[in-house]
Amino acid sequence: MVTGPPGGLALTYEPGFLWSDRANFTAPNSVAPQDTYEGLVHLRLLADALERNLMELPHEGFSTGFDLIYGHRADWRTWGGPVFGQFEGDHYRNWFAVNAHAVVAGPVPFVNVDRHRLIGGAYGGLGANLDRFSAFRLPGRPTGWEWDVLSKPVLPGASFQEFFPRSYAVFETLYRYEALFFLYPYLRGAWAWVDCPRFEAGGSVGNRMDSLPSLGGGVVSGAPWDSQVEIDYAFNFGILRDNDGQPQFGGHSVFVLWSKEF
Numbered sequence: 352m353v354t355g356p357p358g359g360l361a362l363t364y365e366p367g368f369l370w371s372d373r374a375n376f377t378a379p380n381s382v383a384p385q386d387t388y389e390g391l392v393h394l395r396l397l398a399d400a401l402e403r404n405l406m407e408l409p410h411e412g413f414s415t416g417f418d419l420i421y422g423h424r425a426d427w428r429t430w431g432g433p434v435f436g437q438f439e440g441d442h443y444r445n446w447f448a449v450n451a452h453a454v455v456a457g458p459v460p461f462v463n464v465d466r467h468r469l470i471g472g473a474y475g476g477l478g479a480n481l482d483r484f485s486a487f488r489l490p491g492r493p494t495g496w497e498w499d500v501l502s503k504p505v506l507p508g509a510s511f512q513e514f515f516p517r518s519y520a521v522f523e524t525l526y527r528y529e530a531l532f533f534l535y536p537y538l539r540g541a542w543a544w545v546d547c548p549r550f551e552a553g554g555s556v557g558n559r560m561d562s563l564p565s566l567g568g569g570v571v572s573g574a575p576w577d578s579q580v581e582i583d584y585a586f587n588f589g590i591l592r593d594n595d596g597q598p599q600f601g602g603h604s605v606f607v608l609w610s611k612e613f
């Protein structure tokens with residue numbers, strides 16, 4: 352068994368530049384965001400006391416932390432289009448976001464066999480004056496189990512960068528079994544409450560809090576050349592997908608991930 356770094360407290364200033372331009376498929380009556388410098392003040396706390404197995408998967412212990420970010424844009428004008436609406440420049444020039452996480456791993460109750468493990472995770476985020484450039488990101492793919500990656504929430508069943516919520520809460524429970532010392536199948540259930548796009552009257556799209564429960568599973572395996580493979584499947588009951596031109600609830604996702612240690 353191995354343990355991750357204990358974590359720490361960090362205060363940083365992160366300079367950046369936002370650049371955007373119109374594309375061929377941009378609606379004629381849409382206004383592109385203005386190019387601008389953006390500076391972020393980022394306060395971060397991470398505490399990791401997880402014991403990990405040979406595959407660096409959580410075995411026992413906990414990890415927790417938070418990110419607090421204040422952002423300022425030097426020059427920001429009103430932008431947007433007919434579907435998602437207009438975003439007033441002065442309102443979104445300064446923004447604030449905070450998110451937190453907690454992950455706990457341990458044995459299955461009443462089962463005295465070390466091969467069976469339960470991992471629980473809770474993630475949440477809340478912000479003020481957030482638009483799609485400053486909002487949170489909820490990827491649908493597994494992101495790994497390194498101590499830093501554990502702080503990032505996952506929304507099973509979502510596609511890459513599908514959601515950019517202004518607030519969210521995600522709770523997940525994962526059961527994992529050690530079939531072999533390098534082979535770990537798992538089952539996962541998750542419940543998310545997310546500020547996500549939903550259709551409104553007149554064909555416009557507006558954000559509102561909605562439930563996105565999901566079920567899935569997969570397997571993590573060692574592979575040649577000090578690498579690791581993960582195959583993950585999920586079905587999300589609250590995601591909207593196109594069905595012959597008509598939106599319907601429910602969507603599948605399958606991911607195959609390969610990582611190499613250098």
